[in-house]
Amino acid sequence: MVKAVVGANWGDEGKGKITDMMAEEADIIVRFQGGANAGHTIVNNYGKFALHTLPSGVFYDHTTSIIGNGVALNIPVLFKEIQSIIEKGVPMPKILVSDRAQIVMPYHILFDQYEEERLGGKSFGSTKSGIAPFYSDKYAKIGFQVSELFDEEVLQEKVNRVCEMKNIMLEHMYHKPLIDPAELLETLHEYKKMVEPYVCDTSLFLHNALKEGKTVLLEGQLGTLKDPDHGIYPMVTSSSTLAAYGAIGAGVAPTEIKQVVTVCKAYSSAVGAGAFVSEIFGEEADELRRRGGDGGEYGATTGRPRRMGWFDCVASKYGCRMQGTTDVAFTVLDVLGYLPEIPVCVGYEINGEVTTDFPVTHLLEKAKPVLTVLPGWNCDIRGIKNYDELPENCRKYIEFVEEQIGYPITMVSNGPGRNDIIYRESKLK
């Protein structure tokens, strides 16, 4: 059976930790979208890791990790990431790369930088890892599939054709150095050597594994609100962040997905530009940022300080709905233990009317948060294993959120480690 682990919000909800934890009981973990632009932070017996491309299952020796066809594959980053975990003593993981995955080209990264430069103050806050130019080319049908590295004739013809086009843009639009097709071809030969040991028809591999009764985890990147269709367009990422896309990006049938674990953080954080209704500022935000996550709320890939806010029931209800949530994993709750009172955003006031339905971007920009203040629990809840042992106000916070979002919170995460998890019965399930 297939299970998906996805985000309800803007990303950084703690999906890495939940996937790592669920991977214990899984056979195969698949990354199905996105690229090396975001990362997961994982704390385990081997140390602390920031993974950008590898699925979170690479730390177990019983799992196979797959880079699915939907991923923006940066081959040197993948290669370096494999080296770096091995250097830290992790046994060589079993990794498969889809022959249908497409490759992030060196010029995608350059175009990303040049475009941000050109846009200046109006930029989208890209991480400049080439993801938007990559997906643009994929859908413009000038992307390079991994399989094409293995056909020299196809490769040469395409390199020449694509360079011609890219060089027109580089010369006339960006006034930057041109690409030398021979040099690019050389780079692609290097990429071929790096990726060759891992390449296969991963969708066939998954099909066979499912027939044998294996458990497959689909690991999402970012969250619902960064989805290009259902998120805060245009301040979104360039590939779908939804569990539904997991079927496409991994190459499995949609009907195989039986469980969707939507990870929802107990407060909000976001990176990049875009409306963020429950955002807080100043010392209040700084304190939450310092205490947040595991060592502060700073981007795993970029180190950028994240924007902070109170829990947003409107965004999270929508975030869970679009994922098709069967279970909510409510994470990083321990961090809120310092607050005597905790505001929660329960509605948006837009043009004088209050709604609990997440609106389109131009209305979102006008939304003001409607806050309810809940009492805090004023203690450290790390180490607690049973739901009943949580302080009453903490349980009330969880139950309030569950009622507002309307999806069952069956897991509560109270620390960054694999075992910091409290399972819970929900009335909604």
Ligand code: GDP
């Ligand atoms: P992801 O991209 O969704 O995997 O999220 P990130 O890895 O960017 O952010 C999650 C951060 O919170 C990481 O530093 C995790 O180690 C940490 N984390 C995950 N769950 C918990 C939790 O329950 N409590 C605390 N304190 N930290 C957590």
